[in-house]
Amino acid sequence: MTDAIGYERVGDIAVLKAQNPPVNALGLDVRQGLVDGIERAESEGAKAVLIYGDGRTYFAGADIREFGKPPQGPFLPDVCTRIESSPLLVISALHGTALGGGLEIALGSHYRIAVPSARIGLPEVLIGVMPGAGGTQRLPRLIGIDASVDVITSGRQVGAKEALSLGILDRVEEGEPREIGLAYAQELLDQGAPRRAISEMPAPESVDFDALYDSVLKKGRGLLAPAVAIRGIQACCELPFDEGMKRERELFMELMSTDQRQGMIHAFFSERAVSKLPELKGVEPRALNSLGVIGGGTMGAGIATAALLAGLPVVMLEMTAEAAEAAKGRIAGNLQGALKRGKISQEKFDHLTGEALTLATDYDALSDVDLVIEAVFEEMGVKKEVFGKLDAVCKKGAILASNTSYLDVNEIAASTSRPEDVIGLHFFSPAHVMKLLEIVVADKTALDVVATGFELGKRLKKISVRAGVCDGFIGNRILATYRKAADHMVLDGASPYQIDKALTDFGFAMGPFAVADLAGLDIGWAVRKRKRAEGMDPRERDSSYMDKICEAGNFGQKTGKGYYVYEAGKRGGTPNPEVAELIEAERAEKGITPKEFTDEEIVTRYMAAMVNEAAKVVGEGIARRPLDVDMTLLFGYGFPRYRGGPLKWADMQGLDTLLANIKSYAEEDDYFWQPAPLLEQLVAEGRTFDDLNKENS
Template identity: 60%
Template sequence: MTHPVHYETDGSIAVITVDNPPVNALGHAVRAGLVDAFDRFEEDGAAKIAVLVGAGRLFIGGADISEFGKPRREPHLPDVIARIERSTKPVVAAIHGAALGGGLEVALGCHYRVAVAGAKLGLPEVTLGLLPGAGGTQRLPRLAGMDAALDMITGGKPVTPEIAAEYGLIDRIAPDGEARAAGLTYAQELLAEGATARPTSNLTAAPATKDAATWDQLLEARHPGQISQRRAAEAAFGATALPFDEGLTQERRLFDTLMESPQREALIHAFFLEKRVSSLPELKDVEPRPLDTVGIIGGGTMGSGIATACILAGIPVTLVETTPEAAEKAHATISKNLDGAVARGKMSAEARARADLTTTTEYQALSQADLVIEAVFESMNVKRQVFGQLDAVMKDGAILATNTSYLDINEIAATTSRPADVLGLHFFSPAHVMRLLEVVVADNTAPDVVATGFALGKRLKKVAVRAGVCDGFIGNRILSHYRAAANEMILQGASPYQIDAALERFGFAMGPYKVADLAGLDIGHATRKRQGPRPGVVNPDWDDRLNEMGRLGRKTGRGYYVYEDGAQEDPEVLAIIDEVRAKHGITPRDIGDDEICNRYMAAMVNEAARVVGEGIAKRPMDVDAVLLFGYGFPRWRGGPMMYADQTGIGTIRDRIRTYAEANPEFWRTAPLIDELSETGRTFGEMNQ
């Protein structure tokens, strides 16, 4: 095995290179190699200054996350950085690409820092439920001051070299070129100036403008329920309150506390999900079909969003609408989306100029497309008609995809002469923003068609998850169940506002009734009408009343909430709910926030267990990915299956049995819940 740290000299300059592809992660071999290299530098009488640089596309990406949870092996990263910092001769960090997490902490341990333009520098540990644990909370404040350090450490977002220079985090920016060359140039200048070693630990941190208690309150408000941001701030304040070594001791204590926290486990689980869910054993060695051009049927919100996503990925798009006016409107919508992407820095002006978009009313324009995605009205009759026309014009080997949210893809495929070429690609709105893509596999879908769906997801930078065919697939099927549990609680005595508030405190981005207002109450009304009565499911008469009144949510200014200067509670909605309770002879009872969260999550987990048990989702982690990336589930809880494992599947089962006493038809325990409870296994074990 090639050693991941190289030592060489260029005149009187020692060049130490970390070469551990793909991201120069700080695994054990790299840490040991760095200690050896700096020991050698200290003993090398010809070397007067050292330049630390990363090979490949970045400086150092950070800690090796695969080592988390395993026994620690010396040398530990804090000791490696301390070794670099106590070098008696000056050390320059030459940063390109990225210096993140432990990578930036290594750079902070060097005496001087130069960054190539375009690099990113950051401490993202809080996004993994941790804090910088190798001196970052102590060295960054000493360089950048407490205010800037607290923003970086608790926010987790990287900064540009320009911002880093403004903070005092780096000494200079190299406008272009290689990091090695920039480091050598800077090192030569430092030698000429007679520069000496400059340990960061000897500096004094500029104090914060807000005290520790105020920061704690701010972080609790910004990140309710989460602990890593608050512990990271607590550690950082040690830079002004404690001597350096004592600050390091406190940092390590708080880091170790977070390492043992369920939130860290959940966030690491979520981090790995993004790649793991798209790795399917059945697709190993299956080559996707060519994917050079995409057609889209329908230019509404969803169709235009899908077209935008494809064009942002550099894929030419031909979009078919029913009338020239509708085609022109779709073209304008997509163009506006692309212009917005340029304004936000998501697309270059050059790529915008190359954008290949054609809108038309002719299906024949799709005859040479490699894949067509249908995004028309959610009606089986309409979709069958569209697929019949596509079957007649599309070339052999082309893929016919539907963006349906609920409908039976097997029935859609049966209208064609090529069911093996049909699959579902369920995007989430807005499709050019939302990261989730359900790749829905019908009974006859060919393996290379499935592989192509995942290849498209990767190209569009989506989190692609395999789903089987059923009403609602993974996400919407589970959604209908936990939303039904919320409706049941309203009938029993809770208000939609109390439910939303409790679940937002639990960590959801939005409560279910705010989500309903965002989607439109007519959507839910149409779904219930299509599904018809379901055993044990409360019919939300109040929801139907609001729909009949034209209160369709945000698009009409009124739904569950009144939208005047934000979302405002509406006494009229509460009065309608009271009328419905009276009609059913129900005396409302007090329902606490804990019960709201427990019932809601029990319904979610129970239906998710059915989805996994029936093979609609292949693995529990597929459910976690869908809820995390498509439904606003709190990332720091890891997904509903991770939540169930951490809560205890037996506890979830017992809650379901208690709720079943009043409504046994709805609260039937999923067979997989019973099985795992009895055997003591977890959902996590099923992911292996």
């Protein structure tokens, strides 16, 4: 046997202990050890086998160190089948997580017991594949089609209590997995309990799997893996078990070769790599025991909510007592959602809205906080005034952070006597929900301040991305560019609604014009006015048709009208007819003859603009690595996860093709379509963005 699986005998029970820290991943040694252990138990006359995990978990899933390497036998489906076919009673005792292949091992066992804190699931769809070791063949036999479709296509983790009610687990008990497992195994032996192989159970009656496939594909906005998993469940219902296993493996291997799987794997690893910065190795963050938030609007209240839920007491500063109470109401409303979903108890809710939250109208209340975040009006003069006051009252070593989404953090820092303590912490609204946090590092920001920013992100469960200082940092700078590309297409003949549809069909959560309505059209209007006041290059194409919508007080969803018209009680909006009239008028004024755009042309131009600007952002060092851009767009801008991010998508499309497209667009507008030097360099050298990720990992 291998060292990864320990073997002992307790009476008639052979005990197989997984000992492959940290998560007992199902690597080659573990798989071989399980097969050897079952064979040894059989040869030595044991009557039952207990499988459990040492340390913090049962088998948490596949060994990610084997990703991308040639597979070696015994393969996991064969291991599960070998366990199940044993004439001995096989019992799995679960704790921690039993995910993916881990749950498939448990399903290969004849009985399953777990501690109350255990969580199980088949999350393969989250990396672009599907269960490939019997998950789609055994689970429906055990719990039926509906529950299996939910567990498999969502990839969600299921708690022990729910797993017991579904029938995945046979028993849930407090205690150590070895002890409860041994007791259960002995009880089953004493009862003369039969072997209970799921493969020998009857399959559920077939349903309309074509309709189910279409429904899951639509819900996933083009994500293939959950829909293809439906075909695996179909095979369970329509084929003998052995043939169903073969069909499952065929479907699994088909998904393994897709671009979507590449994109999802890239996202999986990048999500874990993005907050690991070489310059922070060994740098201790500053103490972080209390937080101040200035401004209790939607953003400030969201930041305060996130901090409270992470266990940080918050001082909320507003201009008046009335405004502070209104801010408390917003925070309480946010926390009410967590209460309703069972994330917090009523007692916890009362504590967070009472003791943990302090309302204030005087800056002196911030004198003892460790970190303060301003979330006030997006205007440089206002920000500087706030930071001047913070500089005067905050204790030495306190971190002063701005939630600005565009403005120069160096200029803000210069308004204090301690620029080394100033950092940008750009949250995305609603801040207690959205996962992205851009950590904007100014020229003089101290390294331990940067480390503290990442520590805060970790405690708030955010995906934290390091950004340099420029107009819009990573995300909003790139957004401004691809949004301009969309605006140009509108002037040239496409409609905002065709563009939105083409991009949601591509996989975006929302199109750019629907997003603008959601964010508030007044934001874009303010940016346009600022840019014009600063002086625009005469070669830059500008459009003003939406200014007229804004001038009439229509700012999108919050006012009921923007690009779309929103009616109370109705989901989504309908196209606003006024917009088409204003576009036509501006085209006539500018002498533009509209042309037809196909959906494919819309996506190609939009993505070319996004990738080109992203390459400039990486080339200038605003983003350290291409994966930083990818994670920013995935978690803050609704980019489809299964495409990996814009720069991973670009690699898969071919950088030479993208560059050729950009150069062809430059023939009609060489100001907007200036190829990024980094993109030209990578094409010339035959390299990819992913090569840069590897160099900087």
